[in-house]
Amino acid sequence: MSTVVMEQLERDLTSPGFVRTQRPAFLGALSSDEVQGVRQDLWFFGNIKAARSAVPAYLYVSDLSFVIPPAVLIPERPAWLAGWRPHLREWGSTGVEELCFSDHEKFQLLAHAPGPALLRVIEDARQTLDRIAEPASVVEDSKRELHRLWQPAHAAAEAEVYLDAPFSEHPVHCKSLLYTSPAGGPQLFVGQDPSALARKLGVQSQLIASHDAMVYPSQIHENLYLTSMGPPGNLLAFANWLKQVSPAAYALWHAQMQSSAHYQSGVAYHFFASGRQFLGYFVALPKTARRVHSAKEIRAFLGTNVYQDPLPIKRLSAQRMDEDYLVRRNLEAEVPDLRGLQVLLVGAGAIGGFIAQNLLQLGAGGSRAPKRVVVETAKILKQAGKKSATRSLALLAENKGMLHICDRDLLSGGNVGRHVLGTQDVGKPKADALCAHLKRLRPGVSVRPIATGFHTLEGELERYDVIIDATGYETFGRHVSKTVRAAGWLRPPHFLLHVWLEGRGGVVRGLAQDDASCACYDCMWSYTAGTEPRPRHPAYSDAKWNAHGDDGYATMTPFSVSAPMAAAALATDALMSWRAGNAAPRFRSRSSEGKGIHPSVAKDLSRAKSCPGCSG
Ligand SMILES: [Zn+2]
Structure with a gap:
C-alpha cells in the first residue's frame, strides 16, 4: 500500500476519532500468514460513540481488499452490556470480544475507497452497540441466528448432527448412532432408523456409540430464542431457559423427565424444533439413572442431578435430513x-x-407419507382384515411416488x-x-x-x-x-x-x-x-x-x-x-x-x- 493511500486513510479515520496504533499486546506474535505479508496488520484505536457511552474499540484491518472483513474488537464491555448479548463473541482465546457488525450485508466494502469503507464499518458498529443495548434485540436477533449461537464457541470438535424424524404432535422416541467421519470428526445420526439415515448419507465408517434420543415437535412454537442468560450449559439452566422461552415445549420435556421409561432407555439426546431447524443437547446420565423406577426415585434423581449438582449438557445443532425438508426447503410453501x-x-x-x-x-x-408409515399401515390393515382395507391400501399406494x-x-x-x-x-x-x-x-x-x-x-x-x-x-x-x-x-x-x-x-x-x-x-x-x-x-x-x-x-x-x-x-x-x-x-x-x-x-x-x- 502506498504512503499516499495510507495517509489518506489515516486522515479519513480522524473524523470519528480513530488513530493508527501498534498491534495490541493481547494478540501475541504474528501468524505465519501475516509474517509472509499475505495479511495486513493494520490497527486503529478510538472510541465508538454509542448513545449510552463511548466504547473503546480496535479496528483491525487484515485485508485491504476486504475479502476478509475488518474486525471491530472491544477490549472491555461497558456496564450497560452486561449479560449475554448477540453479535459479541470471544475473539480466539484473547479474552477480547469481536463485535459482529452488518450481519445482513447491508453495505459493500469497496476496496478502491478504503477510508469511506472503514468509516461505514465504524458507523455500523455504533448502530449495533446501540441495538444490542436493548433487551428486545437479544430475543429478536437470537431468533434469527439461533442455530449458530446455540453451538459452543469452539464447535470444530463437536459432532455434525443429522436428524430425520417424522413430524408429530408428540415427542418422538428416536435412536442415535455416533460415527467417526472419514475425515476423523464425529457424526451423529438421529431418527427412528438412524442406520437408514447413515446409509442415505453414504456413511461407511466406524460406529462409536448408540443412545436413545427424544425429538420434540415444532407445532407448539415458532422459534426458540436466547435470553440475557445466554445459552444454557447444564440441566438446571436448560430447564429454566426452556420454561421461559417455550412453556409448551417445557411441559413436554418435563413430562419426559418424570417418566421412568425415560431413565430405563437412557435417553441421552434431546432435540427441539425451532422454526425449520432442530437444536438440542447431549447429557451423559450417571449409571444410577437405570435404577430409577418409582416416582420417589425420580424425584431424588432430579433433585441431585438437576437442582443440587446440575449435570453439564453439550449443546448440539442438527441438520435436517428428512425428505420434507430436502425437497421443500427451496419451494414456495403453497406449491x-x-x-x-x-x-x-x-x-x-x-x-x-x-x-x-x-x-x-x-x-x-x-413418497408423500414416510415409507415406514405406508408399510406399517399396510401391515395393520392386513391383520385387521377390515372391509376398508383395500381402499385404504389403495390410498396409501397413491402416496408412493x-x-x-x-x-x-x-x-x-x-x-x-x-x-x-x-x-x-x-x-x-x-x-x-x-x-x-x-x-x-x-x-x-x-x-x-x-x-x-x-x-x-x-x-x-x-x-x-x-x-x-x-x-x-x-x-x-x-x-x-x-x-x-x-x-x-x-x-x-x-x-x-x-x-x-x-x-x-x-x-x-x-x-x-x-x-x-x-x-x-x-x-x-x-x-x-x-x-x-x-x-x-x-x-x-x-x-x-x-x-x-x-x-x-x-x-x-x-x-x-x-x-x-x-x-x-x-x-x-x-x-x-x-x-x-x-x-x-x-x-x-x-x-x-x-x-x-x-x-x-x-x-x-x-x-x-x-x-x-x-x-x-
Ligand atoms: Zn392440434
Whole structure:
C-alpha cells in the first residue's frame, strides 16, 4: 500500500476519532500468514460513540481488499452490556470480544475507497452497540441466528448432527448412532432408523456409540430464542431457559423427565424444533439413572442431578435430513412438490438426463407419507382384515411416488459431452444408467428404468400422473400427443409436457397439455396439402436455422451442454406452474441472445385449424 493511500486513510479515520496504533499486546506474535505479508496488520484505536457511552474499540484491518472483513474488537464491555448479548463473541482465546457488525450485508466494502469503507464499518458498529443495548434485540436477533449461537464457541470438535424424524404432535422416541467421519470428526445420526439415515448419507465408517434420543415437535412454537442468560450449559439452566422461552415445549420435556421409561432407555439426546431447524443437547446420565423406577426415585434423581449438582449438557445443532425438508426447503410453501406422483420421463438423453435430476430435486420418486408409515399401515390393515382395507391400501399406494424412465438407447461417447452421465456408463442402456445415477444421488428414491420403447407402455397409461416427452423428436411428439388423447388419458389431473431444442440449441421450448381442449403438439404447425407443414411460431428468423439440413441430424448437433440444461430448466418451471394450479403459459420458450433468434414466446397456443392431431 502506498504512503499516499495510507495517509489518506489515516486522515479519513480522524473524523470519528480513530488513530493508527501498534498491534495490541493481547494478540501475541504474528501468524505465519501475516509474517509472509499475505495479511495486513493494520490497527486503529478510538472510541465508538454509542448513545449510552463511548466504547473503546480496535479496528483491525487484515485485508485491504476486504475479502476478509475488518474486525471491530472491544477490549472491555461497558456496564450497560452486561449479560449475554448477540453479535459479541470471544475473539480466539484473547479474552477480547469481536463485535459482529452488518450481519445482513447491508453495505459493500469497496476496496478502491478504503477510508469511506472503514468509516461505514465504524458507523455500523455504533448502530449495533446501540441495538444490542436493548433487551428486545437479544430475543429478536437470537431468533434469527439461533442455530449458530446455540453451538459452543469452539464447535470444530463437536459432532455434525443429522436428524430425520417424522413430524408429530408428540415427542418422538428416536435412536442415535455416533460415527467417526472419514475425515476423523464425529457424526451423529438421529431418527427412528438412524442406520437408514447413515446409509442415505453414504456413511461407511466406524460406529462409536448408540443412545436413545427424544425429538420434540415444532407445532407448539415458532422459534426458540436466547435470553440475557445466554445459552444454557447444564440441566438446571436448560430447564429454566426452556420454561421461559417455550412453556409448551417445557411441559413436554418435563413430562419426559418424570417418566421412568425415560431413565430405563437412557435417553441421552434431546432435540427441539425451532422454526425449520432442530437444536438440542447431549447429557451423559450417571449409571444410577437405570435404577430409577418409582416416582420417589425420580424425584431424588432430579433433585441431585438437576437442582443440587446440575449435570453439564453439550449443546448440539442438527441438520435436517428428512425428505420434507430436502425437497421443500427451496419451494414456495403453497406449491405441492412431485412426491407421491407417478412420473414417466420418456427420453434419457441430454435433455432427459438433466430433467431427471431436476425431477428428483422436486421430489419425484419420493413418497408423500414416510415409507415406514405406508408399510406399517399396510401391515395393520392386513391383520385387521377390515372391509376398508383395500381402499385404504389403495390410498396409501397413491402416496408412493415413482419416477419411470423410458429409453431404449445405449449411452455413447458422443453423448458424454452434454449428458449428466459419464464415461463409466458408456455402452449401458441410458434408462438403467440414469436410474442408477439418481439412486447414487438419493439412496431410497423409487426409480424404474424401462429400456424399451414407449409403445410398450401404451396399454398402461392410466398408471401415470405425469408424462414428459424429452425425446426432442417431432415425430415422437406428434405420436405421444395423439396417443394420450385417443386413450382418454389427457384430462385433469394428468399432465403431458413436451420439451425440445430448436435448430442449433439457441432456443429451447416446451408445450404443456393438461386437458383435451388445449392446443396439441400438431397445433404448432399450419398445414396445406402437398407442402411441408409451416411452424406457426418459428424460433429463428433465418429459415436455414429452422429447417433440418440435408443430413437431417447434423444441423442439430453443434450445441453445448447449456442447451439441454436450459431445456431442463424450462421443464422445471412448466411443471411447477402446473403444480401451483395454473399450467399457463402452456407454450414456452427460452432463448439465448443471438442474431436471427425470434423473441421468446410464452402463451397458451390457440388450436390450429383442421389440426391432424386434435380436430374432428
Ligand atoms: Zn392440434
